[in-house]
Amino acid sequence: MSINAKHLATFILGAAAGVAAHKYLQSEEGEKLLEDLKTKANDLKAEAEGAIxxxxxxxxxxxxxxxxxxxxxxxxxxxxxxxxxxxxxxKGGTTETDVTVTPDPIS
Known part of the structure; x- marks a missing residue:
């Protein structure tokens, strides 16, 4: 399988997005976002356990x-x-008629 420019560009953009996300999550605002996500996740977990x-x-x-x-x-x-x-x-039963299946004559 050959690596063409499209694959290389996709890899570079993915790596850049990963670096940007890491830098954002290291900031104060990113840490606040992570705390909010953890709180919401714990709330959902408790709600799911209550539903169970x-x-x-x-x-x-x-x-x-x-x-x-x-x-x-x-x-x-x-x-x-x-x-x-x-x-x-x-086991039997109280049926009025038995159903007979007739095959399709064209098949």
Whole structure:
């Protein structure tokens, strides 16, 4: 692989940006920026840890409310899903008709 002027220019610009960033972060304003970033990162970490602790309660509530809403909106949905599960798991079920798949004659 040959090194052409485009690659060399990209490398030089990247190195210059790195040097400029290093010099900026060594200044008082740069150190203040780093402290602010560390504070925000710690806040986000604490928020994420709190969300992880609350997740099981949230999903239990979601499951309960979701099943209640499903039962009130669709009263026969539970029987439908039980029959569907029984049909696909091979345990029988109370289905009215069996579905026969017909292959496409053109294939």
């Amino acid at each position: 602790d609350k997740a099981p309660e949230y999903f239990d509530e979601l499951k309960t409310k979701g099943s209640e809403a499903l039962k009130t909106s669709f009263p026969d949905a539970e029987a439908f899903f039980k029959d569907l599960y029984a049909k696909f798991s091979g």
